[in-house]
Amino acid sequence: MKESKRLTMTVVTRFAPSPTGFLHIGGARTALFNYLYAKHTGGKFLLRIEDTDRERSKQDAVDAIISGMKWLGLDCDGDPISQFERAGRHAEVAHDLLAQGKAYKCYCTPEELSAQRATAKAEGKPMRYNGMWRDRDQSEAPDGVDPVIRIKAEQTGATTIEDKIQGSVTVSHAEIDDFVILRGDGTPTYMLAVVVDDHDMGITHVVRGDDHLTNTFRQMQIYSALGWDKPTFAHMPLLHGADGKKLSKRHGALGIEAYRDMGFLPEAVNNYLLRLGWSHGDDEIISREQAIEWFDLGDVGKGAARFDMDKLTSLNAHYIREASNDRLTDMTWPFIEEKLEGKTSSGGRDWVLNGMNSLKDRAKNMLELAESAEFYARPRPLEMNPKALKMLSEEGIENLKQFRAILSDVTDWTGENLNATAKQFGEDAGVKMGKIAQPLRAALTGTNVSPGVFEVMSILGKTESLGRIDDALNAQTLNN
């Protein structure tokens, strides 16, 4: 019965970050997997902000998380839920448990407990609350202490969960103490809040980092006491830095917006994150649509993965090549305008757009793309970088001058024809192509690296091309 019900039940997943900072790359991966699983099953993907710790929760962080998810295209169903705002409900559940005798008030002070903990640690024993108030009469309660509410955890037996990723995992109840569910000030602890919220939100699949795996067994105690259905769990392996150590804020974990600022495209980040821990045979380039179709929790690996910038970069280069010229130009142009302080040539934007096909083959990220596109937008006369200057040696200038003369008579100003013209000139003059193309490149772009010079000339058009060549010839004549 239960099984058939589950089969037809709509899947509901959630991403539940705490707003203590930016959306870091590991969190983004968790969000992605939750999103993908929900979409794969035709279910819902919800966002819950775990902001019960008022000291550490910041509105800035909430905004950063939401904008990061938006950038990645991980849209959640419905409005984000604030856990803090549900504190009343959490307290209600705790008191319910209290009334049913499944939880009890504990009057130990934090000081007493930390003293106990210190002793336990000194003796090399694990700190577990000893249950001193579990069966103690309330009349013995000391004055002036706000009690916490602790759950009456099972003391014998064990709990086994069938984790979708980790498989069957069992923990003995001897490992679980009567932990606090409601603090002295009446606010819920994380353990209570997650369980109540996941239940109330109708979460069917809890997909989270495996740092929560052992917590799950504590949460199971709450589910049992409440008599609630338990969701299916899937604990995904954590992300490590390039050195194999856990990724943390002070250790290589950057906010998702940092990757955007480094010039990564969201589809590249998505594809990269997807392949970290999940795979579908030998497939590497996987679109969002394809990912939704293929993704399943059973295909997630168990081992932790290291973050590899090189692979992300290569994926990014791939997606830049796939992106439309319009989109790339829209993204690139603001960088160019800023760099040139608004002083761009009038045809600049069109030239960048028209040259995009070959510019994008050469870029690993958007910053590089903007940089390599810049020469199209620079106003005349172009500044020459040192290597360009070197190509405009006496010999280079001489070749350029001769070729310039031929160029003025060219009417069919296409890359193809310009190329053929240069070849012919080279043969006639006994000059190698490189000796013609390199000085030309310098004159046209001010640099030593660019797309094919004849393509550049055709995009720039005859007037601009000849103008740039003349600028170079004049400048060198003055210098020499």
Added chain:
RNA sequence: GACCCCUUCGUCUAGAGGCCUAGGACACCGCAUUUUCAUUGCGGCAACACGGGUUCAAAUCCCGUAGGGGUCACCA
């Protein structure tokens, strides 16, 4: 320390007892193409942590060992 999880090329991974003299991708190294830089194509280097079992047969199953990670709060 206790408990839990993990372990295939440098990295991400394929692999669900014979198809594996272990496949793909990134990185790296060659070669080809070439007006620079890229792209592209081809080729190369390179791994089943270790030790015991089980089996006709193990990267795949079992048990140890080692290494790595996680959790042990009135944080989330």
